Amino acid sequence: MDFRFTEDQITLRDSVREYLEGTHTPELLRKLDEHGNRDPQVWNGLVEMGLAGLLVPEDQGGLGMGLVEAALIAVELGRADVSEPIVDTAFVAAPWLAAKGQTDRLGDIAAGELKVALAHDVNPWIADLDQAGAVLSNGALADVASSPVVMDSVDPLRRLSARGALGGNDPLLLDLAALMSAAQLIGAADRMLALSVDYAQQREQFGQPIGSFQAVKHHAASVAVKVEFAKPVLWRAAYALQNGHARAPIHISHAKLAATDAAIFAAETAIQIHGAMGYTYEVDLHFWMKRAWALAGAWGDRTFHLKRIDDAVIGGGIDLGPDRTFASEMIHA
The missing domain is CATH 1.10.540.10 (Acyl-CoA dehydrogenase/oxidase, N-terminal domain)
Incomplete structure (x- = not known):
């Protein structure tokens, strides 16, 4: 495939x-x-x-x-x-x-x-x-x-x-909006990582850029790994919903969780790399950090989507095992 x-x-x-x-x-x-x-x-x-x-x-x-x-x-x-x-x-x-x-x-x-x-x-x-x-x-x-x-x-x-009297519990609306919130969170995480790397290359301590220090490199690398691991989860969720697969809601919850964790981790790490400057209005970081905070709770927070996955996995709603590959799921969805 x-x-x-x-x-x-x-x-x-x-x-x-x-x-x-x-x-x-x-x-x-x-x-x-x-x-x-x-x-x-x-x-x-x-x-x-x-x-x-x-x-x-x-x-x-x-x-x-x-x-x-x-x-x-x-x-x-x-x-x-x-x-x-x-x-x-x-x-x-x-x-x-x-x-x-x-x-x-x-x-x-x-x-x-x-x-x-x-x-x-x-x-x-x-x-x-x-x-x-x-x-x-x-x-x-x-x-x-x-x-x-x-x-x-x-x-x-x-x-x-x-919201007032408006609302409803339409499942397709929830899935579409949660999917797109996850996508925006991944974009925000990517941008916060880029801002952190740029700052680490410019900010100097002890006569050299702080980005040359191993600890700072490790922090940035950890964010990069988390963001890159979240992306294929998002693509699978989008593909599953687009093609009407039965497990699409579970994949969407997985994507929202992975994207939320990546964005919040990126925000926390960016603050560490920026130091006290990261909290100030003069630094651009706060725009993406606040967007991540807002989207993390939109269209189902972490608890909501964890419960959807737990209900499916622990409740026996989906089959698990080595034979349940991505390819087999796409065939039998």
Whole structure:
């Protein structure tokens, strides 16, 4: 079985990364933090890149791609700390609506004319409800009835509102959103590692960069290992959900756990490498660290996803053993 990404998938990922590195800079993050944390130009740029229609079927005006491609791009959005609701709208709401046969608004999503907020009982809040033209709640897409009050978040670039009577327990919505949260966490972990390495190469102690010290190298290497081990778990989860495999929810919980652990570990290690400077506003690290904290509890925290795995493994819901390889699971799913 070939697990490699195709040339087209790699080109798509690289083009999005290049665009975001050139436009969604730390300087922009500081500007957003100081002036209301949203800028229409950011959304318009993402739409012009085609991301709003990435998962919308071609006959509805989209690109017709799949969840694997969406997960690749969600990693890049996490790496750039993008706060616009492109993931919720295009990578969660759009495939949910397509799967449920509710296609009336998919063209609006693909064109970037509709932002969709997501309501689920697993979260006590809704992200970007005040910016949305519709909310996905209780198995249907509905208009936003009023102007929600925006609450404070640990992440200054997130806009949260109380869920109120909105919600529901739709399992597909949970799985899609948890999968994409995991992808963004991996992107954030990657960026925090890069920031730490850059700082270690510049900061000097005893006349040499601290990155030359073996202890600092070991810290960075441990983060790199944790992040790289989390990535294939994410790709498997995306592939499983895209292809309707029975174990997809378990793989998604595994991905959320692995991504959360990698991101939190990356944040802790970055603070150690930066020292006291890591806590200050002047250092860019805090943007990704706070995003990691926020996403760690979104769409099921660690306890929630551990329980889903425990129920399946200990409860006998899945078969385990040396004969249950990845290939056999794909055949018998």
